Amino acid sequence: MLSKNEIKRITSLTQKKYRIQENLFLAEGVKLVSELLQSAFEVYHIYATHAFETNLPESKFTRISDAELHKISQLVTPNEVVGLFRIPARQLSEYKGLIVVLDTIQDPGNLGTIIRLCDWFGVSQLVCSLESVDCYNPKVVQATMGSLTRVDVLYTDLNVYLENSKLPVYLTLLEGDNVYETDLPQDAILVMGNEANGINKGLIKNDYKTLHIPRFGQMQQTESLNVAMATSILLSEFKRRKS
Amino acid sequence: MLSKNEIKRITSLTQKKYRIQENLFLAEGVKLVSELLQSAFEVYHIYATHAFETNLPESKFTRISDAELHKISQLVTPNEVVGLFRIPARQLSEYKGLIVVLDTIQDPGNLGTIIRLCDWFGVSQLVCSLESVDCYNPKVVQATMGSLTRVDVLYTDLNVYLENSKLPVYLTLLEGDNVYETDLPQDAILVMGNEANGINKGLIKNDYKTLHIPRFGQMQQTESLNVAMATSILLSEFKRRKS
Numbered sequence: 001m002l003s004k005n006e007i008k009r010i011t012s013l014t015q016k017k018y019r020i021q022e023n024l025f026l027a028e029g030v031k032l033v034s035e036l037l038q039s040a041f042e043v044y045h046i047y048a049t050h051a052f053e054t055n056l057p058e059s060k061f062t063r064i065s066d067a068e069l070h071k072i073s074q075l076v077t078p079n080e081v082v083g084l085f086r087i088p089a090r091q092l093s094e095y096k097g098l099i100v101v102l103d104t105i106q107d108p109g110n111l112g113t114i115i116r117l118c119d120w121f122g123v124s125q126l127v128c129s130l131e132s133v134d135c136y137n138p139k140v141v142q143a144t145m146g147s148l149t150r151v152d153v154l155y156t157d158l159n160v161y162l163e164n165s166k167l168p169v170y171l172t173l174l175e176g177d178n179v180y181e182t183d184l185p186q187d188a189i190l191v192m193g194n195e196a197n198g199i200n201k202g203l204i205k206n207d208y209k210t211l212h213i214p215r216f217g218q219m220q221q222t223e224s225l226n227v228a229m230a231t232s233i234l235l236s237e238f239k240r241r242k243s
Numbered sequence: 244m245l246s247k248n249e250i251k252r253i254t255s256l257t258q259k260k261y262r263i264q265e266n267l268f269l270a271e272g273v274k275l276v277s278e279l280l281q282s283a284f285e286v287y288h289i290y291a292t293h294a295f296e297t298n299l300p301e302s303k304f305t306r307i308s309d310a311e312l313h314k315i316s317q318l319v320t321p322n323e324v325v326g327l328f329r330i331p332a333r334q335l336s337e338y339k340g341l342i343v344v345l346d347t348i349q350d351p352g353n354l355g356t357i358i359r360l361c362d363w364f365g366v367s368q369l370v371c372s373l374e375s376v377d378c379y380n381p382k383v384v385q386a387t388m389g390s391l392t393r394v395d396v397l398y399t400d401l402n403v404y405l406e407n408s409k410l411p412v413y414l415t416l417l418e419g420d421n422v423y424e425t426d427l428p429q430d431a432i433l434v435m436g437n438e439a440n441g442i443n444k445g446l447i448k449n450d451y452k453t454l455h456i457p458r459f460g461q462m463q464q465t466e467s468l469n470v471a472m473a474t475s476i477l478l479s480e481f482k483r484r485k486s
Contacts, residue, residue: 035464113469120468122459145466180483216365216482221278223388225363226356229475232468236476239459240423 002047002068010047010072010082016134023087025136029079032146039149041085047072048081074138087136090154092161096187098123098238099167103158103203104131104194105227111135112143113228114192119147121235126151129158129200158191158203165189169208171199172230176210184238192231245290245311253290253315253325259377266330268379272322275389282392284328290315291324317381330379333397335404339430341366341481342410346401346446347374347437348470354378355386356471357435362390364478369394372401372443401434401446408432412451414442415473419453427481435470435477 012018013026024044027036030052037043037054046056047064054061069078100123105111111133118126133140135153144151162169169189190211193199213233215222225233255261256269267287270279273295280286280297289299290307297304312321343366348354354376361369376383378396387394405412412432433454436442456476458465468476 113472116466116469117472119460119462119465120458122461146464147466150460150462150465213479215363217362217393218365219362219393221389222362222393223359223390225475226359229356229360229471232472232475233479236456236479 002062002064002071007068007071010084011074013084014074014138016137019087019134019136024084025087025141026074026138027083027085027141028073028075028081028138029142030081032142033081033083035146035149036083036085041088041149044084044086046081046083052080075142090152092127092154092156094166095125097125098186098235099125099127099189100231100235101158101162101189101191102126102128102132103191103199104129104197105192106133107195108133108137108139109143110195110226110228111137112140112145114231115140115144115151115153116147117228117232117235118151119144121239123235124151126153127158127161128153128155130155158200162189162191162203162205162208169205171204171208171210172212172234173199173204173210174212174224176212178214179211179234179237180214182209182211184241186238186241188238190234190238192227192234195227245305245307245314250311250314253327254317256327257317257381259380262330262377262379267327268330268384269317269381270326270328270384271316271318271324271381272385273324275385276324276326278389278392279326279328284331284392287327287329289324289326295323318385333395335370335397335399337409338368340368341429341478342368342370342432343474343478344401344405344432344434345369345371345375346434346442347372347440348435349376350438351376351380351382352386353438353469353471354380355383355388357474358383358387358394358396359390360471360475360478361394362387364482366478367394369396370401370404371396371398373398401443405432405434405446405448405451412448414447414451414453415455415477416442416447416453417455417467419455421457422454422477422480423457425452425454427484429481429484431481433474433477433481435474438470 013024019025027033046061049066049069072082100118167187167189171191256267262268270276289304292309292312315325343361410430410432414434
């Protein structure tokens with residue numbers, strides 16, 4: 001039986017300030033929670049209906065009713081289990097390979113999709129500006145469909161990060177170089193900008209390279225590609241060249 | 244002043260059966276409605292607050308209050324104008340270039356995104372199975388952000404369509420050929436499958452070619468790419484080869 005206070009504490013994790021205070025995040029559904037349980041993430045507590053099988057110790061596990069699940073779930077269709085996990089401490093480390101940097105991505109669905117894309121394309125480090133949406137926002141966690149266990153997401157000051165980086169930096173800009181005609185190295189930093197405003201002007205430096213995806217349609221009115229679409233095409237371009 | 248019946252008639256267009264009955268669809272917001280007014284789409288009636296400027300004849304235009312706009316709008320934040328437009332009659336015609344075919348895409352956001360992608364990559368014909376989500380669903384219309392005016396969307400029996408087609412057919416399948424290692428012609432049909440089940444088995448024929456996007460990440464658990472992501476990468480692959 002869940003107390004009112006427990007329900008309040010669990011659902012408070014939908015808000016960033018309580019996630020930071022508790023150092024916990026919330027994940028739901030059989031597939032996602034099972035993947036998190038098998039990953040390096042540390043489980044704090046699992047709440048599940050009788051349908052969910054587990055060998056977790058009693059101290060970390062509570063059986064709940066369907067009615068209780070509905071009270072703590074953020075999903076339209078709750079799916080057996082809600083888990084609380086510790087937010088891991090992530091540290092910037094020197095890293096080879098392709099790194100994706102996001103400048104002020106605000107839509108949880110976009111961030112979730114980009115984390116999935118990183119997973120698919122073998123990008124294990126994703127660096128976000130401090131103004132970006134929190135990757136432990138429940139909407140992001142659910143949208144990643146488990147990819148959060150395979151991609152390290154870090155938040156830092158991008159000015160400092162890019163200045164100290166030893167890898168070549170590629171900024172995605174509308175007036176950038178045609179990606180199809182550009183040589184792309186395996187070790188690089190790819191920077192994607194905000195949904196509406198692109199990359200913050202303060203981040204643009206002359207010694208950085210630039211990229212853009214040319215439009216093949218003829219019409220000027222065509223909206224620019226959504227940031228997740230653009231990321232998928234650019235990751236494909238970086239990766240295909242070693243295949 | 245809008246009557247109750249008028250409000251009911253307008254909002255009924257969120258349902259496919261009433262769209263078919265009336266042969267009308269609904270579009271909202273200044274930018275989208277303005278683009279539709281300048282396109283080949285035939286306007287039926289526009290409802291707008293005083294902020295919206297237009298030189299439409301009185302017979303096709305009604306000034307409404309903000310309160311009335313809220314009553315007929317499907318948006319969280321209504322934006323000045325709701326327009327009703329005629330659903331155009333689309334006919335399959337012989338066509339050169341790249342054609343995208345969708346087999347039972349069900350999510351309105353995915354269809355809207357794919358229409359935007361077609362627009363960006365200069366694909367002007369999109370053929371959907373009869374089971375696919377309706378492109379005049381208001382969620383699709385809004386997600387296309389005007390691209391619906393530049394991409395012809397048709398619904399037909401895909402078995403018949405593919406059998407009668409003279410262009411080479413490329414099926415996107417998990418076990419398909421590596422797209423990065425495949426020669427792709429400029430005139431072709433690219434078939435994308437349902438979000439959960441992929442391409443219907445009944446559509447798969449031995450004389451069709453197959454494509455897939457290889458996964459670069461190492462983990463087997465990684466979810467397959469979302470259909471809109473996969474479409475963006477494949478359209479990029481088809482188009483870059485003539486750039």
